[in-house]
Amino acid sequence: MKKRQSLWVWGAFFVFVVGCEVVDFGYFGEIGPTAWSELMADYVACGDGTEQSPVNITTADVQVDGALPVVQTNYETVDAVLINNGHTLEVEYAEGSTLTFGNKTYELVQFHFHTLSEHRVDGAPADMEAHLVHRNDAGELLVLGILIHVGAENAFLAQFWNEFSLSESTTETDIEINVTDLLPADLDYYTYSGSLTTPPCTEIVTWVVLKTPIALSREQVDFFTYRVGNNARPMQELNGRTVLSPN
Numbered sequence: 001m002k003k004r005q006s007l008w009v010w011g012a013f014f015v016f017v018v019g020c021e022v023v024d025f026g027y028f029g030e031i032g033p034t035a036w037s038e039l040m041a042d043y044v045a046c047g048d049g050t051e052q053s054p055v056n057i058t059t060a061d062v063q064v065d066g067a068l069p070v071v072q073t074n075y076e077t078v079d080a081v082l083i084n085n086g087h088t089l090e091v092e093y094a095e096g097s098t099l100t101f102g103n104k105t106y107e108l109v110q111f112h113f114h115t116l117s118e119h120r121v122d123g124a125p126a127d128m129e130a131h132l133v134h135r136n137d138a139g140e141l142l143v144l145g146i147l148i149h150v151g152a153e154n155a156f157l158a159q160f161w162n163e164f165s166l167s168e169s170t171t172e173t174d175i176e177i178n179v180t181d182l183l184p185a186d187l188d189y190y191t192y193s194g195s196l197t198t199p200p201c202t203e204i205v206t207w208v209v210l211k212t213p214i215a216l217s218r219e220q221v222d223f224f225t226y227r228v229g230n231n232a233r234p235m236q237e238l239n240g241r242t243v244l245s246p247n
């Protein structure tokens, strides 16, 4: 009897902890983007924030600043660790790969995908968008956004795309990949200050959205849509922010 009671106590404790830490969010209905700020106290920025992402990039309003830095990547080859987390398909990246932007160097943590694209250029969404998430020692993030259109099969993704689990789980592989192979040749970009596009929507992100899109085949896009579905946060207001470009 005593043992059963203690199991109940631990069970209740477990539910309490899970209830506190994991409030699931989604892209439709009661847990959709307009409700994110009410799901948890920590998510308040999703509703009250003034520098939220994604945004529509109106090219006529982009301010050219020739003093902006070039994007310098130094990505290592790693074994692909594939995560289906229920919100996206994500590739966790082992330590040691960096991106330097001006006087700041960030470490690549992971990359993942959205459909449709989250950022739009002159109002038009792309079919998908890749996000390469980097963090520096100060806890600041730089996310490199790459717009994706349906076209030829993407050879980089073809190496591991079909290995993602249909259900929420992590798949460790010995498939060696280098995410440099996902980048377009031209790294010209738009940049602005924004936020995470998922809860808690924290406003700590330097966004660098590449102007040159890449291609995935229709089958590769459908594979993602079948596993994840639509996971693009709606457009957020610029609220006076300026989108910059070096060219």
Ligand SMILES: [Zn+2]
Pocket: 112, 113, 114, 131, 197
């Ligand atoms: Zn993302």
